[in-house]
Amino acid sequence: MVLWVQVGAWTYHYSDQGDYTWEQARNFCQTFFTDLVAIQNQQEIEYLNKSLPFHGRYYWIGLRKLGGIWTWVGTGKALSKEAENWALGEPNNRRSNQDCVEIYIQRPQQAGKWNDEPCNRKKKALCYRASCQPFLCSQRGECVETIGSYRCECYPGFHGPECTDVVQCAKLEPKGGPMNCSHPYGDFSYNSTCEFGCHEGFERRGAGVLRCLPSQEWSANIPTCTAVACPVLRAPEKGELNCSHLHGDFTFGSTCAFSCQKGFVLKGPESRECTATGIWTGDATRCEAIACPVLSAPDQGEMHCSHLHGNFTYGSMCAFSCQTGFALVGLQSRECTATGTWTGDTPHCEAVTCPVLRAPEKGELNCSHLHGDFTFGSTCAFSCQKGFVLKGPESRECTATGTWTGDATRCEAIACPVLRAPEKGEMHCSHLHGNFTYGSTCAFSCQKGFVLKGLESRECTAMGIWTGDTPHCEAVTCPVLRAPEKGELNCSHLHGDFTFGSTCAFSCQKGFVLKGPENRECTATGTWTGDATRCEAIACPVLSAPDQGEMHCSHLHGNFTYGSMCAFSCQTGFALVGLQSRECTATGIWTGDTPHCEAISCPVLRAPEKGELNCSHLHGDFTFGSTCAFSCQKGFVLKGPESRECTATGTWTGDAPRCEAISCPVLSPPSRGQLSCSHVHGNFTYNSTCIFSCEEGFVRMGAEMLQCEATGNWTRDPPVCAEDGAFLKQVLAYSSSSALAVAGLVLSGGLIALLAKRLSDREEKRKLLKPTSDLGVPGTFTNSAYDANL
Known part of the structure; x- marks a missing residue:
């Protein structure tokens, strides 16, 4: 059975008989209605959720993933972001096959939301029958379904409820040319087109066709017609241009006339006109210069x-x-x-003419002339007699400036190289034709300390060379010197190694001192001044071993000299204070200070508590060899060694002794009594005191307090507690005569009656009070209430 819900002309349909896969559901909707529902807004969702009955498997809608894009299959439009209505956490595409969409109708949570599902699952089909018909919207817009109705979404260029109205553009007026328009929807309305042209000799500026757009604007501005332009003409070089323009500079109808400047003639038309095709009539005009006869260069x-x-x-x-x-x-x-x-x-x-030349003195002249005597190009050659040499150019030529090349030529005596006196020598010369020229002679000699090597005289020949070789003066040689052992040699040589005038300075290496002259000089006789120089090691003060120690030295250059090294050590029980070794330096002093041996120290000892200490020290307080004896005060005994000695390792022999208090025998409370003790140095030790007391009805017999003495004994024997009757008998039996006299006085009269009554009262209290154990001294019992009533 098919169920439906009608909303105006648009109806929703669904079936409660069986479920369908998504494809079956769409086939069902397309067979009987339009298609699976395409949801367009939230109002539609709310309406469906309120109007449709609940089904456990929910309803298929017309949204499916096509090519990875969620698409409304009825319209072919992609789902927009703002139209999404997914349930929380959806779409999740579980198992990668959830390509179809269901809507949660009447669901307790997320009602009206969408969920992606596998397309093969079976659900209810949710269909719709469209209210839009082809004739609606004047075929100028798209019919859009709405709940209970439809609306027209007009195509661009149209507007109105049924899209019957057309967008209107401004009326066009051509500018300087013809216009041809077509109006499919009315004059100058949407999609009207106008074509523009221009008259001969003019061309269009702007778009050729304008169209009325949906925005009520034309697709472009109205074009204009401008005169066709010809190329701009220029006046010919060396000419002038005179133009007239009808429609603009150098445009259709312009004419230009040409003329030439002085000295030039016109070649080409005298005038040209700009045609409708944009070209000028005639050929280009030019101005040519007037010609003169050809000239040639003069001879030469x-x-x-x-x-x-x-x-x-x-x-x-x-x-x-x-x-x-x-x-x-x-x-x-x-x-x-x-x-x-x-x-x-x-x-x-x-x-060009040059001055006449003459032959030089002691020489000759020979000339040749090309263009006349002593004119440009004339050349003259010069030569000299034997023994003379030409000074100046061998030939001279008359130049274009009317002067001769080079300076005036002369003949000079041939020169030999200028001689110099040999170094450390002298020279004396005689000259016939000039200094050091042909015929000159020179004699040579040497200064003191030098000897001449070579000819004593030389002569300048006609060849310009001197007879013989150049002599020289050599310095007298001294024996070669060597640096002293452990020293250095620094020489300066004026005339050669170890020759006359050489001086040698001597120095010694670090740690050595020079013995002999510091400098020696090579004399003119070939001997050195002074005696041979040597280097001796610098000495340091002699060292000695420290007290209680030893010294061992090594000497490189002599006892206690530079480089000597001395090592120090101490005897057993002593420690070295200072450097372990010292070295003799180059300054003759030892490195560091003198070391010494100090006795090794032991920790300072203290007398034990309640004891005394008596020490003897060989090398200083509490140092190696010190001995200390220990003793204790009265009432104390020494525990540990009686004496200790400081060893070479800085420790004392034995363990630390102590003084312990002497012990007395341990006391116990008397029968029917109590014991209370105070211990100064330990339980039942020297100076401990114990006080005895008896229970009610008992009398202490003996001393009330005992003290432990230094001998380890108590001052008296412990007392005992006896009953009161026994006490009276004992008093009468053991008291001396004087005691009896005193007792007689004490017990006389009413005092005896008082004593009897007191004893009777004690007995009654003893029966009522039972003593408890004291937490103090073992064997002693006390009771505060009991003692207070006694």
């Missing part, structure tokens, strides 16, 4: 021309010059004029 000369407008034309300038050695006669330049003629006459070149 050159010509250099500059042409402004063409070879040998108006404005050309030609400059004339002569080759080297020639001078120009006439104008230096000529110019082509506007009439086609040159300024001035043709120039020519003449050779």
